[in-house]
Amino acid sequence: MDKKIRIKDIARMAGVSAGTVDRVLHNRGNVSDDARIAVEKIIEQVDYRPNMHVSSLSLKRRYKIAVTTPQYSSGAYWESIHNGIKHTLDEYENIKVEYHVFTYNQYDIYSCREVFEKISRFEMDALIIGTTFREETIKLCSKMDERQIPYIFVDSSVDECKPLAFFSADHYMVGRLIANLITSITPKGSNIGLLQAVRTGDSSAYTTILRKKGFTDYLSEMKSMNQVLKIPFSVSQPEDNERHLSHFFKNHKNVPGIVVMNSRGSIVSDYLYNNNMDNVKMICMDLTTPNIEAVKKGHIDLLIGQGPEYQGFYAMKTLLEYLIFKKPVTIQNFVQLDIITKETVDYYKSF
Amino acid sequence: MDKKIRIKDIARMAGVSAGTVDRVLHNRGNVSDDARIAVEKIIEQVDYRPNMHVSSLSLKRRYKIAVTTPQYSSGAYWESIHNGIKHTLDEYENIKVEYHVFTYNQYDIYSCREVFEKISRFEMDALIIGTTFREETIKLCSKMDERQIPYIFVDSSVDECKPLAFFSADHYMVGRLIANLITSITPKGSNIGLLQAVRTGDSSAYTTILRKKGFTDYLSEMKSMNQVLKIPFSVSQPEDNERHLSHFFKNHKNVPGIVVMNSRGSIVSDYLYNNNMDNVKMICMDLTTPNIEAVKKGHIDLLIGQGPEYQGFYAMKTLLEYLIFKKPVTIQNFVQLDIITKETVDYYKSF
DNA sequence: CTGTTAGCGCTTTCAT
DNA sequence: ATGAAAGCGCTAACAG
Numbered sequence: 095m096d097k098k099i100r101i102k103d104i105a106r107m108a109g110v111s112a113g114t115v116d117r118v119l120h121n122r123g124n125v126s127d128d129a130r131i132a133v134e135k136i137i138e139q140v141d142y143r144p145n146m147h148v149s150s151l152s153l154k155r156r157y158k159i160a161v162t163t164p165q166y167s168s169g170a171y172w173e174s175i176h177n178g179i180k181h182t183l184d185e186y187e188n189i190k191v192e193y194h195v196f197t198y199n200q201y202d203i204y205s206c207r208e209v210f211e212k213i214s215r216f217e218m219d220a221l222i223i224g225t226t227f228r229e230e231t232i233k234l235c236s237k238m239d240e241r242q243i244p245y246i247f248v249d250s251s252v253d254e255c256k257p258l259a260f261f262s263a264d265h266y267m268v269g270r271l272i273a274n275l276i277t278s279i280t281p282k283g284s285n286i287g288l289l290q291a292v293r294t295g296d297s298s299a300y301t302t303i304l305r306k307k308g309f310t311d312y313l314s315e316m317k318s319m320n321q322v323l324k325i326p327f328s329v330s331q332p333e334d335n336e337r338h339l340s341h342f343f344k345n346h347k348n349v350p351g352i353v354v355m356n357s358r359g360s361i362v363s364d365y366l367y368n369n370n371m372d373n374v375k376m377i378c379m380d381l382t383t384p385n386i387e388a389v390k391k392g393h394i395d396l397l398i399g400q401g402p403e404y405q406g407f408y409a410m411k412t413l414l415e416y417l418i419f420k421k422p423v424t425i426q427n428f429v430q431l432d433i434i435t436k437e438t439v440d441y442y443k444s445f
Numbered sequence: 446m447d448k449k450i451r452i453k454d455i456a457r458m459a460g461v462s463a464g465t466v467d468r469v470l471h472n473r474g475n476v477s478d479d480a481r482i483a484v485e486k487i488i489e490q491v492d493y494r495p496n497m498h499v500s501s502l503s504l505k506r507r508y509k510i511a512v513t514t515p516q517y518s519s520g521a522y523w524e525s526i527h528n529g530i531k532h533t534l535d536e537y538e539n540i541k542v543e544y545h546v547f548t549y550n551q552y553d554i555y556s557c558r559e560v561f562e563k564i565s566r567f568e569m570d571a572l573i574i575g576t577t578f579r580e581e582t583i584k585l586c587s588k589m590d591e592r593q594i595p596y597i598f599v600d601s602s603v604d605e606c607k608p609l610a611f612f613s614a615d616h617y618m619v620g621r622l623i624a625n626l627i628t629s630i631t632p633k634g635s636n637i638g639l640l641q642a643v644r645t646g647d648s649s650a651y652t653t654i655l656r657k658k659g660f661t662d663y664l665s666e667m668k669s670m671n672q673v674l675k676i677p678f679s680v681s682q683p684e685d686n687e688r689h690l691s692h693f694f695k696n697h698k699n700v701p702g703i704v705v706m707n708s709r710g711s712i713v714s715d716y717l718y719n720n721n722m723d724n725v726k727m728i729c730m731d732l733t734t735p736n737i738e739a740v741k742k743g744h745i746d747l748l749i750g751q752g753p754e755y756q757g758f759y760a761m762k763t764l765l766e767y768l769i770f771k772k773p774v775t776i777q778n779f780v781q782l783d784i785i786t787k788e789t790v791d792y793y794k795s796f
Numbered sequence: 797c798t799g800t801t802a803g804c805g806c807t808t809t810c811a812t
Numbered sequence: 813a814t815g816a817a818a819g820c821g822c823t824a825a826c827a828g
Contacts (some may be wrong), residue, residue, distance in 0.1 A: 111815045147498030151820045152807040271788035278630040433784035437622035462799045502804045503823040
C-alpha cells in the first residue's frame with residue numbers, strides 16, 4: 095500500500111521518464127516548463143524520500159568542500175569536530191568529496207586574516223567555518239554571500255552572518271548549566287573561582303561572553319549569595335599560569351568551587367592536585383584528552399561536553415544533503431550538552 | 446592508491462568470479478574448497494568493507510526478527526527501545542525485515558511465561574530480548590540456543606545466557622553515579638531516601654539489585670555517613686503510593702535528597718511538589734515523558750538516561766550486520782549514561 | 797560448483 | 813528537451 099516511492103513511480107505518474115524526474119529533482123535544467131510542473135506536482139503529492147546511499151552509488155559529480163577551524167593538536171576540542179566531519183565522509187564513502195582544511199592560529203588575528211583571505215579566493219562548493227574572530231568571520235562570510243557559496247558554522251555562530259545552518263551548543267545555557275551545577279555541589283553562598291582567559295589583541299570569544307552571561311544571570315536570578323572570583327589565565331603564555339594560580343590562591347583561601355568555561359580546565363585541576371588542594375570542586379568544559387584524564391583521576395568533578403563530533407558530523411551531512419538534494423535545512427541547531435563524571439567517562443561515546 | 450576494494454577486485458585477485466566471492470562472503474555454500482580458500486586469503490589481505498546500503502539494494506532475502514519486551518505505553522522507557530529498533534529499520538529501508546513484537550506484563554510472571562512459550566515455538570531468524578524475569582529468560586534462551594537462533598539483550602543481560610551481544614547500561618555504575626551525585630548535591634552526611642519498588646511474586650529485577658549495590662558500595666567506600674532510608678513503593682498498585690509516601694515523610698522529617706532507581710521518579714516528585722516540599726533534591730532515572738516534564742519544572746534535579754533508543758538501534762543494527770555479513774560482534778556493550786538537568790533537557794537528542 | 801546475467805534505485809551519457 | 817540505456821556495487825537466479 096504505502097510502498098516506497100521511487101523515481102520510476104514519479105516518472106510514470108507525471109508521464110515523463112526517470113531521467114526527466116532526476117533533472118527536476120536536482121535542478122539540472124534542460125527541462126520544459128510543462129514537464130517540470132508536472133513532476134513538481136507529483137512530488138508534492140507523494141512522499142518521495144531519496145536514498146542518499148543509493149544516489150551516491152551513481153553520483154559522478156565531485157564536491158569540493160573547505161573547512162576552516164583553529165589549529166588543533168591530538169585530543170583537542172577542534173580535532174573532534176574534524177573527526178565528526180570525517181565520519182560523515184566515511185558514512186557516505188561513495189560521494190566524491192574533495193575536502194580541504196584551512197587552519198589558523200586562534201590566538202593570532204593575523205594568521206586568521208591571512209587564512210581567510212586565502213579562503214576568500216578558493217574555489218569550492220561549500221564551506222564549514224569554525225569561528226573565533228568575529229570581524230574577520232563577518233568579512234569572510236560576506237565574501238561567500240557575494241560568491242553564493244553556502245557555509246555552515248560549527249562551535250558557534252555569528253549573528254551578522256547568513257549561514258545555511260549552524261551547529262553549536264547554546265552557550266548561554268552552558269553558562270546557566272555550569273552555574274546550576276557548581277552551586278549544587280558547593281555549600282550555599284560559596285565563593286566560586288572563574289577562570290578568565292586572557293586573549294591578546296582580540297575582544298571576541300563571543301562564546302565565552304555568552305557563557306558568562308548565562309552563568310551570572312543564573313546566579314542573580316537565584317538570588318544566590320555566591321561571590322564570583324576571577325582567575326586570570328593565559329593560553330598563549332602557559333608558563334605564566336602557575337604564577338597566576340598561586341597568586342590567586344594566596345589571596346583567596348576559601349574557594350570551594352572553580353569553573354572553567356574553556357577547554358583548558360585540566361591546567362587548573364593539575365595545579366590543584368599538585369598542591370594537594372583536593373577539596374576544591376571543579377567543573378570544566380570539553381572532553382579533551384587531558385580533561386578526560388583529570389575526570390578519571392577525580393581531579394575534575396564534572397565535565398561538560400558539547401558534542402563536537404556530532405557538530406562536525408551533522409554540519410557535513412547537512413551540507414551534502416543540501417548540495418545534492420537541495421534538502422531544506424534547519425538553520426539553528428543546538429547540540430546536546432553532556433555532563434560527564436568519573437563514573438560515566440568510560441562509557442562516553444563519540445561515535 | 447588505497448582505493449575502495451569492491452567484490453569485483455577480490456574476484457579478480459582470487460581468480461574467481463564475483464558470484465563466487467559473494468557466496469564465500471555470505472557462507473552461501475556451493476563453493477569448492479580451493480575457491481573458498483583463495484577468496485578467504487585475499488579477504489584477509491585487503492580491507493574489504495561491504496556497504497550495507499548497497500547490499501540492501503539487491504538483497505532479496507527476508508529476515509524475520511522477533512522482539513520481546515515488557516508492555517509499554519507512550520513516552521515510557523520501553524517505547525524508546527522500540528523506537529531505536531524502528532530507527533534501524535528506517536535507516537536500512539531496503540532490507541526486508543518482518544518484525545514481530547511480543548510484549549508481556551512485567552509485573553505478572555504468568556504473562557511472561559505465556560509469551561515466552563509462544564516465542565519458543567515462533568519461527569524467526571533472530572530475537573531481541575528486553576528482559577525482566579530472570580528464570581524465564583534463561584529458559585527461553587536455552588531454547589534459542591537449542592534452535593540455534595541468535596538473540597541479543599537490551600536493557601540488561603542475564604549472566605547464564607549466551608547472547609550474541611547485549612546493549613545495556615552498566616547498572617552497577619549507575620548506582621555509583623547516583624550515589625556520587627546525590628552526595629554531591631546534598632549536605633554532607635544527609636539522610637537519603639531510596640525508593641524501593643515492591644515487586645510482587647518475583648525476586649528478580651536484577652538491574653535494580655546491581656544499581657543498589659553500586660550505590661551502597663560507593664557510599665561505604667567514601668566512608669560517607671549518609672543514612673539510606675527505604676521508601677516502599679508499588680508500581681502495580683499506584684493507589685497505595687500516596688499513602689506510602691506520606692507515611693514515610695511523617696516518620697522522616699529531614700530528608701534532603703531522594704533517589705529513584707527505576708523510571709517512576711515523577712510519582713515522587715509530583716508528591717513532593719503537591720506537598721510543597723520543594724527543598725528535597727531528587728535524582729531519577731530515564732527520560733520518560735512525565736520525568737522530562739518534572740525536570741523542566743524543576744521538580745527533578747538530575748535525570749539519568751541510559752540511551753534506550755541507542756540500545757534498540759544498535760541491537761537491531763548489530764543483528765542485521767551479523768545476519769547478513771556474519772560481521773563479528775562485540776558481546777558486551779555498555780551504553781553512555783546521560784545526566785540531564787533543567788538546562789539541558791530541551792537539547793537532549795534521541796535521534 | 798561456477799561464471800554470467802539481470803536487476804535493485806539512481807545518475808549520467810548519448811542519441812534523438 | 814527528452815527517453816533509452818549503461819553503469820555504480822552488490823545479490824540471486826540461471827544455465828551450464
